[in-house]
Amino acid sequence: MALLHNPLVHALIYVFFISILSLHTTFSSKPQGEALVQWKNTLIPFDSPGDYDMLHSWSLNNLESLCNWKGITCNAGGTILKLNVSGLHLNGTLVNLSFNSFPNLISLDMSSNFFIDVIPAEIGSLTQLQHLSFSFNNLNGTILSQISHLQKLTFLDLSWNRLTGSLPQSMFTHLTNLEFLDLSLNHFEGPLPGNISKLSRLKELNLGRNNFSGSIPDEVGLLHHLQVLRLSENLFVGKIPFSIGQLKKLQTLDLRANSLTGPLPSSFTNLSQISVLDLSDNLLSGKLLPHFFSNWTELTYLRMRNNTFTGIIPSEIGMLGGLQILDLSRNCLAGSVPATIGNLTKLDTLRLFLNNLTGTIPHEIGNLTQLTLLYLNNNQLYGKVPDSISGLSNLLLLYLYANSFTGSIPKDLGFINTPNLTFVDLSKNNFSGKLYKTFILNSFLQSKLIVLHHILAEAEACTSNSSLLISLLYPVTSEGNLEFVTLVIPLFLYLVCFDISIQALLFFDRRYSCNTLPTYVPSAS
Secondary structure (H helix, E strand, C coil): CEEEEEHHHHHHHHHHHHHHHHHHHHHHHHHHHHHHHHHHHHCCCCHHHHHHHHHHCHHHHHHHHHHHHEEEEEEECCCCCCCCCCCCCCCECCCCCCCCHHCCCEEEEECCCCCCCCCCCHHHHCCCCCCEECCCCCCCCCCCHHHHHCCCEEEECCCCCCCCCCCCHEEEEEEEEEEEECCCCCCEEEECCCHHHHHCCEEEECCCCCEEEEEEEHHHHHHHCCCEECCCCCCEEEECCCCHCCCCCCEEEEEECEEEECCCHHHHHHCCCCCEEEECCCCCEEEEEHHHHCCCCCCEEEECCEEEECCEHHHHHCCCCCEEEEEEECCECCCCCCHHHHCCCCEEEECCCCCCCCCCCHHHHHCCCCCCCEECCCCCCEEEEEEEEEEECCCCCCCCCCEEEECCCCCCCCCCCCCCCCCCEECCEEEEEECCCCHHHHHHCCCCEEEECCCCCCCCCCCCCCCEEEEEECCCCCCEECCHHHHHHHCCCEEEEEHHHHHCCEEECCCCCCCHCCCCCCCCC
C-alpha cells in the first residue's frame, strides 16, 4: 500500500497513461491522415511548385503530427474537427476525398481554390457539420438531396461556382438551423419554393446572379430574423411582396436587375433598419412617397435607377443624413431638386440624370463637400450653375450636359477649389459670358477633359507669358457661337507649345503631346 503513496509511482502511472492516450490518438487519427494524403496526391500541381507545396506538411511520414498539419484543427482526442484549405490555389476534384473518414468534422472550408467537377454525394456523411463553404471554385452539377443530411449546418456558402438545376425541396425542410445561405453567382433556375420559410433562423440569404424565375414567394416575409436579402440579377417577375416590408431587422435589400413591376409596397415604411436598398433595373412604377424616406433614416446606399418612378423627389430625402450613394437616374421624376439635398453631407455619389427634373440647382448643393461624382445631365434644369458648386473640393466628375443652363460658367470651377475634378461636361446648354483662362489653361496643365461644345462664349484673352496658350482659332460664327459638331475636344482649342520641356504633357485624352498637335509654333520673335 505504501507504493500507492509513492510520488515516483504516481509519476510513472501518469506517464504510462499519457503514452497510451498518445498511442490511441495516433491510431485513431491515422485513417484521417491517410485519407488526406491520398486526396492530396490526386491534386494537379501548378507550374509554380510553391502553390502545391502549401500542403507540404500533409505526409505519411508525419502522421503523428496530424493536428499540426496546415488547415487542420483537432479536438483533445486528436480527431479532426475542422478542415480549412481556403485560398491555397488547389486544383483538382472533391470526388477523391473520403468524406466518411471525418465523422466528427464540424467545419469544412474549401473556398477560393480551383476545384472542378461535382459535389460528391458522400458529403452527406458529414452529419456533424455546422460550417460548409465551397465558394469561389469551378464546381458544376446540381445540389444533391444528400446535402439535406447536414441538419446541423448553420453556414452554407456555394457561391461563385457553376452549379445548375433547381434547389431540392428537402434542402429547405431539413436545413432548419441555417443562419447563412449564399448560392449566388451560379446557374440555378426555376421558382423559389414557398417552403423557404422553413429556414426560420436565416439572417442572410443571397441568391443573386442566377436564373431563378417566377414571383418572389410571400413566404420570404416569414424569415423574421433576416438581416440581408439579395435576390438580384435573376428572372423574377411580378410585384414585390408586401410581406418583405415586415422584415423589421432587414439591413440590406437587393432586388436589382429583375423584371419586378408595380409600386413599392406601403409596408416598406417598416424597414427602419434598412441601410442598403437597391431596386435598380426593374420595371417598378409609382411615386416615391415621403414617409418612405422619413423612416429610412439608417440608409447609406439607395439605388432605384432605371425604373419608371414618377412624381417629385420628396424633400424628406434630406432626412437621410448618413446617405453616401444616391442614384435615382433613368426614371420619370419631375419637379425640382429639393434644397434639402444639401443636408446629405456624407454623400459621395449623386446620380439624378435622365429624368424630367426642372428648376435650378439649389445653392445648398455646395454643402455636399464629400461628393466625388455628380450627374445631373439630361434633365430640364435651367438658370445659373450656382457658384457654390466650385466649393466641392472632392469632386472628380461633373456632368451637367443636355439641360438649359444659362449665364456664365463658375470662374473657379475645377481648378482652384475643386483641384481633383478630372472630367467636366457642360455641353448642350445655353451658357454665355467669358471662358476664363484659369478655367481653360488649368485644364491643360492638369490634363483634364472638358466638353464645351454648343457654348455661346467670349474667350478671355490669353497672355503670351504662359508656357501654354489656348487660342480661339475656328470655327466661330459672327455671333460668337462656337460650333464644335460632335467632337469631345472642341475644335477651337489648340495647344501652342512655347517650352519644349513640357512636350510630355498629354492633350486631354493622353494621346497627343505638345509637339504632335496639328497646330503651329510661333517663332521666337
